[in-house]
Amino acid sequence: MKQPAKNRFSAKKAARFGLLVALALIFSYAESQIPPFFAVPGMKIGLTNVVVLTALYKMGSGPAMGVNLLRIFLVGLLFGNPFSVVYSLSGGMLSTVVMILLRKSGRFRLITVSVAGGVFHNVGQIAAAAVIMQTAQLGWYMVVLWFTGMLTGALIGVLGYEMVRRLPDALFE
Amino acid sequence: MKKRGMDVLLVAALVLAGVGMAVLLWPREPGEAVQVRVDGTVTAEYPLSASLRTRIEGVGGYNELVIEDGSARLEEADCPDRICVRTGRIRQKGQSIICLPHKVVIEIVGAAPSPAPDVTGR
Numbered sequence: 001m002k003q004p005a006k007n008r009f010s011a012k013k014a015a016r017f018g019l020l021v022a023l024a025l026i027f028s029y030a031e032s033q034i035p036p037f038f039a040v041p042g043m044k045i046g047l048t049n050v051v052v053l054t055a056l057y058k059m060g061s062g063p064a065m066g067v068n069l070l071r072i073f074l075v076g077l078l079f080g081n082p083f084s085v086v087y088s089l090s091g092g093m094l095s096t097v098v099m100i101l102l103r104k105s106g107r108f109r110l111i112t113v114s115v116a117g118g119v120f121h122n123v124g125q126i127a128a129a130a131v132i133m134q135t136a137q138l139g140w141y142m143v144v145l146w147f148t149g150m151l152t153g154a155l156i157g158v159l160g161y162e163m164v165r166r167l168p169d170a171l172f173e
Numbered sequence: 174m175k176k177r178g179m180d181v182l183l184v185a186a187l188v189l190a191g192v193g194m195a196v197l198l199w200p201r202e203p204g205e206a207v208q209v210r211v212d213g214t215v216t217a218e219y220p221l222s223a224s225l226r227t228r229i230e231g232v233g234g235y236n237e238l239v240i241e242d243g244s245a246r247l248e249e250a251d252c253p254d255r256i257c258v259r260t261g262r263i264r265q266k267g268q269s270i271i272c273l274p275h276k277v278v279i280e281i282v283g284a285a286p287s288p289a290p291d292v293t294g295r
């Protein structure tokens with residue numbers, strides 16, 4: 001019986017983490033059922049980013065990255081293909097890194113962090129598309145996705161802010 | 174309130190960068206030809222002035238290319254997302270339609286189309 005308290009602590013934390021991953025999966029699935037309304041590859045609302053923001057602000061950088069990574073692999077395994085995994089991995093990792101850094105700087109509000117996350121999510125996806133499709137001619141997609149990333153990032157930021165504000169911290173301790 | 178100032182600064186920087194990209198990258202010149210690439214290889218090129226309908230064999234599926242009235246579009250495809258079909262018409266140089274699942278890119282280019290690929294010597 002060494003450090004029983006600490007063990008209980010991490011088991012509880014793992015359960016919270018699992019809950020967030022499950023929530024992210026549900027959001028991913030829900031979003032995949034919505035027909036894309038912008039005719040650009042990768043144009044999505046990014047509902048799962050609400051969960052990543054929650055993990056980032058309630059649990060920290062590691063769990064935020066972990067939730068997103070697990071979500072991407074599980075979604076790829078359940079409803080996607082290796083190709084879609086590469087694509088969402090590139091966008092998801094870049095946006096999560098950007099959001100982690102911006103949050104760490106302590107100079108920005110959650111919604112601004114989310115706006116930057118939205119933009120860099122799309123930048124990452126365009127970069128992956130450029131490599132996979134072997135084309136550099138993605139300029140106009142980049143312009144469209146830059147601005148739609150800001151808009152969806154703001155929307156997700158508002159939702160994420162409400163989520164972080166309403167969920168009690170005690171739930172994640 | 175220092176925090177708010179930094180937020181405005183970052184958002185302004187993002188908007189500015191976006192506008193800068195739009196000015197630099199947004200296609201404005203009318204194109205002359207439609208280039209078809211499958212998995213990174215140019216498979217066909219047609220003049221934009223043509224009026225035609227042709228089937229592109231992509232990776233794991235097809236896309237139906239229609240060129241008419243000086244614009245190109247992918248009218249039909251059996252890809253799962255059909256984003257390529259929803260992209261609609263393109264006519265400006267540098268614009269492209271991408272079917273990610275089939276690895277098909279059609280792009281408007283400025284140069285006059287070269288002779289049909291099967292005629293060109295290697």
Ligand SMILES: [Zn+2]
Nearest residue numbers: 250252257272
């Ligand atoms: Zn398609």
